[in-house]
Amino acid sequence: MAAMDDYLRLSDAERLAAMSALGNHFTEGRIDTVEFDERTLAVSQARTRGEIRPLFDDLPGRLEAALGGGGELVEKHDEDAELERIRTRGALIEKWDGVIGGVTLAAFFILMFAFSVSWAWVVWPVMGAAMMIPRLVNRFSDSDEKAYEELKKAEEEARQARLERAKRRLRELE
Structure with missing residues (x-):
């Protein structure tokens, strides 16, 4: 299922949710400042889910949690x-x-x-x-x-x- 989803285009809300998840990982110490900057830049420039999936592969919850698909890492403020x-x-x-x-x-x-x-x-x-x-x-x-x-x-x-x-x-x- 993930392979098919990788071709879906990202909405602004999904980019924001992904950046918020990266912010949570950054504040919890999972990624450093340089990684945070690189990953958030990549998210802001991404067009599809497939482009940002690798940015979350080494993080708990992975992309689905970052986009609000069942993870607790991203809480709506x-x-x-x-x-x-x-x-x-x-x-x-x-x-x-x-x-x-x-x-x-x-x-x-x-x-x-x-x-x-x-x-x-x-x-x-x-x-x-x-x-x-x-x-x-x-x-x-x-x-x-x-x-x-x-x-x-x-x-x-x-x-x-x-x-x-x-x-x-x-x-x-x-």
Whole structure:
């Protein structure tokens, strides 16, 4: 099975996990500074699992543990786990905001134009209150919301940079 997996391309998350595992091996004294520098450089430049497999062959847990496939050497850091929770809850809150906003807009137009209700404006303050419910249920604070917006902005900037690199590369190939 490992031979087939060696042709799989690495994701950024897998490279990060591999580097983190090397950091753990370094702090535990299994590899020295020079080896750590050489191996992390090789991981950062690798494209496939097969390219980094030899870097872990002499270490406990080998590559599978380094990539999180069942070893205890790589533990997801609390910060990473917290950012993932914020990302997940933020996306959920965004979806609920869209649903609540859509229902409110539809209710406003139906009340205002279909039934000519003069107090249709009341749906807007109700929408504000309704948007607080998913935040309270998911314990999504203002600081979480700010962190989520920063995460989204950073991910979008990274995506734009990747697209720009791809465009440049396509131009070079033409």
